[in-house]
Amino acid sequence: MKEDGQTMSDDFINLTIEDLSDEHLCCIIRSRKPHKGIEAKRLWLSDRLKEGHVFRKLNAKAAVFIEYAPLERAWVPIIGDNYYYIYCLWVSGDYKGxxxxKLLMEYCLTxxxxxxxxxxCMLGAKRQKSWLSDQSFAKRFGFEVVDDTDRGYExxxxxxxxxxxSFGKNVKNEEIENKALTIYYDMQCPYVYQSIETIKLHCERNDVPVSFxxxxxxxxxxxxxxxxxxxxVFYKGRFETVNLLDKSYLERILKK
Structure with missing residues (x-):
């Protein structure tokens, strides 16, 4: 129960380098043991926080958070002067509704x-992608489509x-010379580590060339x-998706 004078905004904290090792990172992964994906994200964040990256989270073991950074320092192929870029805004489970x-988005805009x-700015798509923040929610705050790609990303x-x-000119290529399954990644998302392990195992068992x-x-x-x-993800030289892959999704791509 909140004391007089407290508001919902008091429930949030911004991660710092000093408390990074102790704080729950809000992702849906549940593990009592050290998780390699989460530890990889901690390492990635330890450098990004020095560059102005903001990780604001509910002060609880919950998936309620926003991550954003100055666009000039954001690890995305997007250009623009003096913008912020939202990597992720996520509210899940019993915390929805x-x-x-709304509080997290308003904090970033303010x-x-x-x-x-x-x-x-933030990445979206003509059809909502499972690993992207809800763009219909963002549009309630005045976000508009300012650029797009042939594959439906906005x-x-x-x-x-x-x-x-805008997207960098290189984004519009959506093709590479390598025809094998090719995946570009960084360790910002804790799920990246386990997705790589899943793909490696499947490709080894099925003799599928893959490049990370x-x-x-x-x-x-x-x-x-x-x-x-x-x-x-690229396959046969063509861009496929920014979604992380499980076994069934990977098999669908490899059948193309």
Whole structure:
């Protein structure tokens, strides 16, 4: 029960380098033992927080959080002056429908305005993708489609001063020379580690060539030949998805 004067916003904390090792990272993974994906994310965050990355979470063991960063330092192939980029805004389970998502989005937009940012942008799609934040929710806050790709991905932005952000020209390529299954990734998402392990095992058992390419610098992220939020998949030289793959999804791609 809240004491007099307390509000829902008091329930949130912003991660710092000092408390990063102790805080729950809000993802749906449940494990009492050390989880390699979560530890990899902690390492990734330890560097990003120094660059202005914000991880704001409900002060509970729950998947209620937002992650965003200055666009010029965000590991995505998106360009624009003086914007914030939202990697992820997530509210799950019993916490849905209680206003937490609204509070998180408003916090990001308010901070952007207070710091003189030109706007905020995020990755979306014409049809909602399971690993992307809800773009219909974002549009309630004034986000609009400002760029798109031939494969149905969209860049949503809320501009405060009329300037726009856009996908880098390289994003529109959506093709690479390597015809084998090729996956670009970084360790921002704790699920990336286990998705890689699943794919490696399946490809080894079925003699499927696969190439994993770590995106381990900002420059590599900005120069990627497709949209990217922490993961992207190519097969037969063509871009397929930014969704993480389970066995059934992988098999569907390999049948093409």
């Amino acid at each position: 209680k206003g937490y998502g 901070e952007a305005k207070e710091k003189g940012r030109s706007g905020v 860049l949503l932005a809320r501009s405060f001063d009329g300037t726009i952000s 390419i770590p995106v381990d610098t900002l420059q590599k992220a900005k120069e990627l030949p497709c949209v990217f939020n922490n993961w992207c």
